[in-house]
Amino acid sequence: MQAETGVVAHSHARGQLLWAETGVLSITSDNTIWVLPPTHAVWIPSYIPHQVNSETQAQLRNLYIDPAYPIRQNEKSIVMLTMSHLLREVILKLTDTKVSLTDQQIKNLGLVAIDELEVLKPFNNNIHSGKDLRLQRLINYIVQHPNQQLSLPDLSKIAGASARTIERLFKSETGMTFRQWRSRFKLMNSLALITQGKTSTFIAHELGYKSVSSFITTFKAQFGCTPQEYATKE
Template identity: 45%
Template sequence: MPTDVANPPDFEPSDIAFTMDPARPILTHGRVIGAGRSVRPHSHPRGQLLWAMRGVLRVASNACIWLVPPSHAVWIPGGMEHQVTIESEAELLNIYVDPSVPVRETSHPLPCCAVLLLTPLAREMIRRLGEADTSGPFDDRLVRFCAVLLDELRDLAEAPLNLPGGRDDRLTRVTRHLIRHPHEASQLTELGQIAGASPRTLERLFRAETGLSFRQWRSKLRLLNAIEALNRGESSTTIAFSMGYSSPSAFIAAFREAFGTTPQRFLTSGS
């Protein structure tokens, strides 16, 4: 598995993402990347399973955002333009799947990312494949191994770690501002000055383009950022008060409602 350390911002995707070769159904590539770095917006013909064995990733595409902690990986369909940002220093393992191989069926009308909860079997198989030499011809054993891994990937459960961003320019100005300042307490009246729109218009845009009210959208943004904080080792109590919850129990209840489990169980769910 090729491995490199990428430091400059807007670094380039790996060349193997553009390699078309059905005889090598899966190609791998590893990187260690510093916090705050990004891969430039791009697409490639191979589908990509991206896993940060440590660190947190943020993937953006089609005005949506996906957050990926180490317990999960993100599936990015081939041909879908996307950008990856490293929220905390990450050790990445990329699995690139040739377009001749179907991986995950979806009901979405457009290609769409999916954050997947990794099973222990999937984690170990991905690690093992990352250690294999995929630069040359595949023998029968490696082909069979790839087929078993792809079967496992098809059945992984999808996690609700996405945040719709909308397309209207007024709305995206607000959502980008909130993403940069997730703890800010500004209401729609103040945010309307950034958007150049009235509070009523912004509320309508949130509901029409994201399917969430402004309050629901910002709450989910804060909970997604809470996952990053949990992975940094911050306690539920510290996170709760920094995000404006009245108590740790109120934060835990909101987290459970959004993600179906408590913060600490979420952290260990992929181990």
């Protein structure tokens, strides 16, 4: 998937496991946004509309699973999952066009993928986008330009509403102020940058934090560990 491109809202008859081997994706569905680094995937049940955007070039790897195989039946909407090393290698094997697999090998690997998908742990890295079209217009801009540092008055012009109206919409439709929402979105994107091997200094500068220490403090308050500790775990 090329940088700064996207796929409009669509759905599939089969369940989809969406994973980017490289790059970072944003997924939008049902007024919710997920930021997806290579350490994670999203499970998208059948017929769930979703939109995909990529700010960077990304190598997508998709698995489509027939409804005849019941997967994560308690989850009726999109869920973000922490990838396992086993599932990662199985997907790479199944999607490697240079490797010739027999039908039986494909079936065996597919069954392993299904078993592994069932036990992956959910990971909360999403944020609400609201239903109001003006708010969605503004949020879509932020999603497509995650490193921008425009003020609320400037962003409100993109939305076609006053700054006061946009602030009210953020509170009523996302449960957060604009400042809180953007802070949360920055943290979501910081996870993706960490998985790319970026330093805290780089991330703090890239995402517009006032200092490296303020980024680390905010990150630890949200995720319970420092960026370096998170990178070590992943």
